[in-house]
Amino acid sequence: MSDRKPYRHRFPLSVIRYALWLYHRFPLSQRDVQELLHERGIQVSHETLRQWNIKFAPLLTEDLRQREPRRGSRWHLDEMCVVIGGIKHWLWRAVDEYGAVLDIHLQQHRDTDAAKSFFIRLLGEYDVPEVIHTDKLWSYGAAIRGIPVLHTVEHVQVVSSARCNNLVEQSHRSTRQQERSQVGFKRRRRTQEFLALHARVTNLDHYSRTTVPAVIRRRNQSTAQLRWREAMQQAA
Incomplete structure (x- = not known):
């Protein structure tokens, strides 16, 4: 998958995807995510992170919802x-x-x-x-x-x-x-x-946290990461 830059964005899709995943997967503030990105040599402001969330969060939520497997009854x-x-x-x-x-x-x-x-x-x-x-x-x-x-x-x-x-x-x-x-x-x-996107991101990693064999857990983690990348690609 090409690491393209969304229209009128300075950073490539991989950076935006990683920043949003950190923010919604873990209990981190936008300034915490900013520091983690700075540690990796990516200079981005917390205001930019806020704008990324405003733009991509609704699109990601809907796309992830459509990609989820059939739920229980x-x-x-x-x-x-x-x-x-x-x-x-x-x-x-x-x-x-x-x-x-x-x-x-x-x-x-x-x-x-x-x-x-x-x-x-x-x-x-x-x-x-x-x-x-x-x-x-x-x-x-x-x-x-x-x-x-x-x-x-x-x-x-x-x-x-x-x-x-x-x-x-x-x-x-x-x-x-x-x-x-x-x-x-x-x-x-x-x-x-x-919270809607946070719930969908948590669902991605849900089965990888359960007590299942390591092989199945790794497969579920890979599937979750693939769905997240595809959803981000579609939203951008």
């Missing part, structure tokens, strides 16, 4: 509180039975309308699931009853600390790490774009 849903610019928001998250993130959605409310909006968003991308695991928030049940295609889906309500819902609880941890590294989130739209 058991959904685990949960929501967490996130403060953005001093205003409380709720980050709704859904993962499958393997821990891969299906989707995330920032909303200002934690009620039936918000839950229903999230379900409709999920059904627009994935098939109707076999089982839905949620906590005991009553809004989930009300939203499921309000969507006809979900009437036949088994709804399992569990406490947040229950083992069967630990998948989505553990998935929240990376968001908290990113929140601390950025000293809080500032804007809702940018936060949604950042």
